[in-house]
């Protein structure tokens with residue numbers, strides 16, 4: 001099945017070191033990729049994966065170490081040099097001009113011209129179509145970027161690299177933005193590419209994807225090279241332990257559900273986005289005590305607006321929200337928090353969740369600073385505030401255990417723990433968790449999921465909104481799929497079919 | 511050894527104090543270059559300035575008098591900035607405060623302490639409304655406070671020039687208001703100074719007498735008290751917590767249940783009140799009246815500089831205000847002594863601010879240099 005030609009080493013990175021100031025992002029990393037091989041890079045957030053491939057693509061200069069391409073030692077001074085050497089890269093954020101066609105984007109910067117500088121679009125289009133055909137990319141060269149899906153845009157990026165003669169393709173977290181179906185399509189494309197003798201370096205932290213597509217896997221932990229393994233010879237569990245440096249449990253430990261009465265009901269909700277378009281458009285949903293209701297969906301289907309409406313940050317244009325039968329539509333954020341005791345883990349930690357310049361203690365009281373004992377007759381009671389923060393850092397394992405550190409100086413996982421401590425410690429009736437594990441590594445994800453399950457097990461209601469289907473399926477009791485501002489289907493999480501949900505997420509009917 | 515040096519360097523560079531000091535030195539250096547280019551000996555010029563500040567107790571007294579309104583307008587700008595608002599309007603609020611203080615000082619007849627309290631109180635209230643108006647316009651209509659305060663500045667200036675033409679307020683054609691009652695003045699020992707004993711004392715005591723010759727007043731004491739108050743409100747009260755949260759991150763503050771719009775209005779009310787207090791103390795302690803102005807006097811604008819140099823804190827504003835006052839007063843001396851342009855002082859101050867206000871720029875330059883040194 002694999003197409004590896006072990007006689008040809010395409011990429012060799014030998015003892016590559018990359019420092020930013022005194023910080024060592026890559027510490028003597030070794031990486032060998034053969035012709036026709038799919039090689040995955042695995043590591044927690046901030047492990048140094050992107051830094052390593054940036055060194056290969058000429059975006060960074062390695063501080064030390066050597067790089068060989070097809071056996072030749074090379075200096076890759078910039079991306080142009082990388083392209084000359086047959087290295088192509090698809091970044092996590094696409095670099096496409098929305099209003100241009102596929103072909104215009106692909107030839108941007110290296111336009112083929114006829115005599116007298118006239119663009120030879122026709123020839124370029126023909127070549128684009130050929131490449132698309134050959135690797136099964138299903139791209140129409142004349143489509144405008146703004147009219148095609150995210151998955152297609154990604155394939156345009158791949159096509160761009162191939163057009164420029166890439167032999168080695170680097171994909172930095174390509175699956176993060178894709179629906180399950182699109183991921184399967186990408187897997188097929190990767191197979192086609194390797195059959196044709198291309199080599200792939202793919203970054204992902206989803207272990208089952210590695211098992212599915214990769215031949216070899218190199219694990220990096222905190223900038224250090226841990227090992228390169230043959231993927232077929234290891235389990236996902238082993239990969240995870242190597243990545244984190246300790247045993248981790250994937251399965252979210254849940255007791256049998258004790259589903260209680262209905263607590264929150266959303267009826268025909270309409271919420272407009274900033275452009276005045278109804279992003280939430282007639283949404284119906286009920287939430288019960290003792291359950292985690294997961295909302296699955298692709299980014300941009302009204303999730304953010306729904307959460308903002310529930311938390312009082314955005315005006316409701318129609319419909320109603322009721323808590324235990326009491327109408328709470330149009331409540332101010334303060335009422336939602338302090339009166340209705342609905343708490344939120346916001347999707348953007350740094351924007352909505354934390355005041356980055358405040359210290360941990362100040363962040364912990366962001367919603368309760370006006371209550372005794374933290375405030376007495378308009379005066380802050382610092383002793384009480386910092387004693388409380390000490391307590392929270394212990395209970396919620398916020399590290400370092402120092403309430404005087406600014407939120408800015410904490411890692412993403414610990415920033416999230418501060419938010420969880422704040423939102424959960426007041427025993428909320430309803431906890432809304434919006435993308436609670438975005439950008440977190442395996443260990444921190446485990447922590448967040450446990451916190452959500454604890455709420456549920458204590459008979460509270462949890463609304464989980466996530467773009468990660470795996471997360472929704474693992475954590476929830478029920479799954480609602482959101483598409484274009486509506487709930488298009490609700491299923492029980494037990495025995496759910498991933499493909500069925502994936503189809504609904506893309507707007508299809510099961 | 512080298513490692514220790516590195517650590518020290520980083521601490522110094524990352525702290526705002528170090529940055530401020532470097533900026534001050536750079537300001538002096540650039541001032542020196544300009545003097546040199548203009549054909550003056552910079553060392554001599556700086557010596558003149560230094561002497562002009564410290565060589566007589568009278569000079570020091572003048573520096574403090576110069577610094578007093580700057581400290582307070584600095585506090586005004588700093589307070590708003592801590593809530594994320596750029597109060598360009600301290601100038602107009604200062605003017606409104608000065609008008610109100612001059613009016614209350616002239617029209618009312620009350621015992622000393624009561625009269626001063628009333629004049630300052632009314633000045634603060636009117637200026638607070640003037641500042642709060644900009645906050646309200648922002649909260650209600652989304653008009654940026656820089657735009658609205660610039661307009662309010664002009665309105666205040668023309669209003670001030672209008673009221674001094676009123677018959678009841680000032681004698682016709684002088685372009686000045688009547689002087690305030692003696693009970694509204696905050697000058698120290700003003701009656702005693704002109705008594706026989708006072709005149710005798712001034713003549714026989716060189717140092718103290720020198721000070722008493724200046725319009726020394728209680729304004730500086732109030733300025734320091736206000737600096738402490740600002741520090742206290744921002745750091746110790748629930749209100750200060752709200753305002754700082756809004757200033758650092760309005761999105762998180764809003765999500766946490768803080769009323770961001772209300773906070774903006776409150777912050778501008780307090781900021782305006784502070785600027786008004788600056789105008790009031792200037793009238794009650796130094797000018798004793800208001801006069802027709804050809805242009806804005808710039809106390810409010812200088813307050814922006816003071817706030818930035820003082821890192822937008824209460825205590826910082828006191829030191830920055832004193833530095834600013836000293837440079838303004840001492841700098842004026844190079845004109846007489848050397849026929850050198852006083853503009854050099856403004857350029858120096860400008861340079862200091864440029865560097866203080868752009869710490870990112872400095873850090874950028876340093877990292878570029880570091881990178882170059884490594885390659």
Ligand SMILES: Nc1ncnc2c1ncn2[C@@H]1O[C@H](COP(=O)(O)OP(=O)(O)O)[C@@H](O)[C@H]1O
Nearest residue numbers: 020023025043044045046047048049050051052
């Ligand atoms: N340009 C840079 N300057 C300084 N530090 C950086 C830079 N780029 C990355 N880093 C740091 O290097 C580490 C590795 O980052 P990265 O390679 O992006 O991690 P990954 O892709 O594995 O999540 C992180 O701690 C990051 O903060």
Ligand SMILES: [Mg+2]
Nearest residue numbers: 049050051172
């Ligand atoms: Mg990365």
